[in-house]
Amino acid sequence: MFKKIWQLSIFVIFISWLAIVQFSFISACLGIFGQINLGLLVLIFTIFFFGIKASIFLVLLFGFWFDLMTFKFFGFYSLSFFATTILSYWILKNWLTNRSLYSFLALTFISTIFYNFFSALLFYITASEKSFFLVASNFWLGLAYQLIWNVLAAVLLFHLATALIKKLKPFFLEKKTVL
Amino acid sequence: MIKLKKNNPWLIFIVVFGLLVFLHGLGILNPLENFLLFLIKPISGNFYSLGSTFNSNYQDRQNKESLSSRLEELTQEVARLTVDNSHFREVEEENKKLRSQLNFFSSNNFQSLPSTIIAQEAALQAGEENRDVIIDKGENDGVRVGLGVVGETGVIIGKVIETKKTTSKVCLTTRPDCKLAAMIQNTDRTQGITDGDLGLTIKMEYIPQLEKISSGDTVITSGLGGNIPRGLVIGRVSSVYSESNEVWQEASIDPLVNFNNLTVVSVIIP
Numbered sequence: 001m002f003k004k005i006w007q008l009s010i011f012v013i014f015i016s017w018l019a020i021v022q023f024s025f026i027s028a029c030l031g032i033f034g035q036i037n038l039g040l041l042v043l044i045f046t047i048f049f050f051g052i053k054a055s056i057f058l059v060l061l062f063g064f065w066f067d068l069m070t071f072k073f074f075g076f077y078s079l080s081f082f083a084t085t086i087l088s089y090w091i092l093k094n095w096l097t098n099r100s101l102y103s104f105l106a107l108t109f110i111s112t113i114f115y116n117f118f119s120a121l122l123f124y125i126t127a128s129e130k131s132f133f134l135v136a137s138n139f140w141l142g143l144a145y146q147l148i149w150n151v152l153a154a155v156l157l158f159h160l161a162t163a164l165i166k167k168l169k170p171f172f173l174e175k176k177t178v179l
Numbered sequence: 180m181i182k183l184k185k186n187n188p189w190l191i192f193i194v195v196f197g198l199l200v201f202l203h204g205l206g207i208l209n210p211l212e213n214f215l216l217f218l219i220k221p222i223s224g225n226f227y228s229l230g231s232t233f234n235s236n237y238q239d240r241q242n243k244e245s246l247s248s249r250l251e252e253l254t255q256e257v258a259r260l261t262v263d264n265s266h267f268r269e270v271e272e273e274n275k276k277l278r279s280q281l282n283f284f285s286s287n288n289f290q291s292l293p294s295t296i297i298a299q300e301a302a303l304q305a306g307e308e309n310r311d312v313i314i315d316k317g318e319n320d321g322v323r324v325g326l327g328v329v330g331e332t333g334v335i336i337g338k339v340i341e342t343k344k345t346t347s348k349v350c351l352t353t354r355p356d357c358k359l360a361a362m363i364q365n366t367d368r369t370q371g372i373t374d375g376d377l378g379l380t381i382k383m384e385y386i387p388q389l390e391k392i393s394s395g396d397t398v399i400t401s402g403l404g405g406n407i408p409r410g411l412v413i414g415r416v417s418s419v420y421s422e423s424n425e426v427w428q429e430a431s432i433d434p435l436v437n438f439n440n441l442t443v444v445s446v447i448i449p
Contacts, residue, residue, distance in 0.1 A: 024223040027299040028230025030439060033237070056188040060195055068212055069219075071300060071313070071341050071348045074203045078196055 015058055018042060019065035035145035037112070039066070041153050043081060044111050047088050048104055049161060055085050073126055080119040087114050101158050108154040109147065116143050209344070216345045220315045223297035228442045231296075235440050251437070258332040258435040262412050265397045268364055269410045289408050291329070291445040292316055300348060310378065310438075311354065312337075316446060317345040327359075327400065327407035327447040334436045335359070335400060335411040336444060347446075351438055352413060353378050360403035361413055363430070365396050373398065373413055373432060381414055381432040388428055392419050398432050408449050 022038045029036075039062045047055045063078030070077070088111045096103040120133040133139045202208045294314040316322050326339045328349050337357055341348040350357035354375040361383060363369040369390040376382045386392065396416040402409025414432040421428035 020219055020222055020226060024226035024298045025230040028227045029234050033234075053186075053188045056192045060192060060199075063196075064199065068215060069223075069298065069313075069346075071311075071343070075196065075200050078199075082192060082196070 011054075011057070012061065015042075015061045016065060019062050019069075023066065023069050032145045032149070035142050036149050036153075037115070037146055039077075039081065040084065040112060040115050041108070041150055041157070043085065044088060044104075044108050044150075044154070045157055045161070047085065047092060048099070048107060049165075052085075052089055055089070059085055072123065076119075076122060076126070080115060080122060083118050084111050084115040087111065101155070104158050105151055105154055108150050112147050112150045113143065116146065213344055216343075220295075220297060220345070224295040224315060224442075227295075227297050231440055231442050251440075254435075254437065255332060258334050258412075261397055261415065261435055262333040265364060265399050265412050266410065268397075269399070290448045292320060292322065292448055293443065293445050294328075294347075296442055296444060297346070310351065311340065312349050312351065312441070312444075314347050314349055314444060314446070315345070317343050317347050319344050321448055322347045322446050325404070325406035326449075327411060328444050329411060329447060330436045330441055330444055332436065333412065334434070335407070335413055336434075336436055336438065336441060338407065339446065349444070351375065351378075352381050352434055353438065359407065359413060360401045361398050362401035362409075363390075363392055363396050363398050363416065365390070365392055367391060370401050370403070376431070380417075381434055383430045383432060385427045386430060388421065388423075388426065390428070392416060392428070392430055394418060398430075406449065408447060411447070 018038050022036075026034060026036050026038065028034075043055060043058055043062070046058050059078060059081040063075075063081050066077035067074045088107055091107060091110060092103075096107060116139075120139060124133055199208070203212075294316040296312045297315050298313045300311040300313060314322075314328070322339055322342055324339055324342060327335050328337050328339065330336045335352065337349045337351040337354070338359065339347050340350045340357075352359060352373065352375060355377070357375045359373045361371055361373040363371075363383070367390045369386055369392060371383045371386055373381050373383050381398075383398065394416055398413045398416060400407050400409055400411040400413060412435060414434045416430050417433040418431045419428060420431070
């Protein structure tokens, strides 16, 4: 029981810290550095390695922090992350049945594209933006930067995770010769 | 029939999220939200400052380091001198008027509220053009929509467009749709509206052809509208687009502040 509370507390502090870093530090950076999306990256990592329950908790917490701090309508980020979670989970269950690096990269790639399209569309509908995001060159450039960051970070995270956590190490079926 | 398990994560999300939106809408969460924002504001301010420093260091390395820092110093110096110059010109103009009038008012009769930038709104969205900044002062501190915001050198950097209890959103003068009532300090005292252009520069449109504008003229706020006082420097005219067959001419204005290095600003409360 104590262990669970401890783990939960660490998780809450880590996600809150991550949200503040994304909100303040990364938003202050320009160009390619400003396109890092820590929330999405950690979300995909959590879905892939820790399952749906932890992901939902992450979406609620990270989304709440962002909905609280930014000036978009309350629930904007929670909904965007939740929609991405649904899609990622569905892809993981139906298409990517193994836990290889390539599966992780594919999931990161698809989820990043979906998240950006969904959030931009939601913003376009709710904020009645004048210019449609699909015709804005900034959107495509930003998406390209984000894909580069997320795929690179996914490679790094995958190797780090498999090296550090025993449970996540891939296993191989070996042929045993029976005498 | 759909079976709903007790620990269904989707159901948990819908219930918790629905509850949060409902309580937020009713305002019941306000004390908690304000408390959390109060807790993170200092941390956010430091993180933003760190990001801004990282940003300027990265930019400095990209350019030649010594030249860049020298240019930065000179830019700040020019901005300071321009502010002083425009202030003196306004005082001179005002003095002329005061000689002929008995009733006068002070143009600098306003208060400033120092604030820290804690974030940029564009976070988490690919390529969002409108990099509005979020400051750590809100309705509780007397900030309201339409008030002007100046940088450390006194140059106006934008205006408040949205407020919450403890934070506010400020649009930068270079952002499209961030309009300011302005006046060019030329012989005609040309008045107009400035608007951001692609997030990089400022433009002033619909200026009658007869008005004489030249590069280097200083552009200041005109004070029309009431929320932003007169005399705050917006920038300097860099080029004028004027065709003899056109009714209007257009001026391109260079802002006298580097928006990427802003961390401390002041809200002008008239």
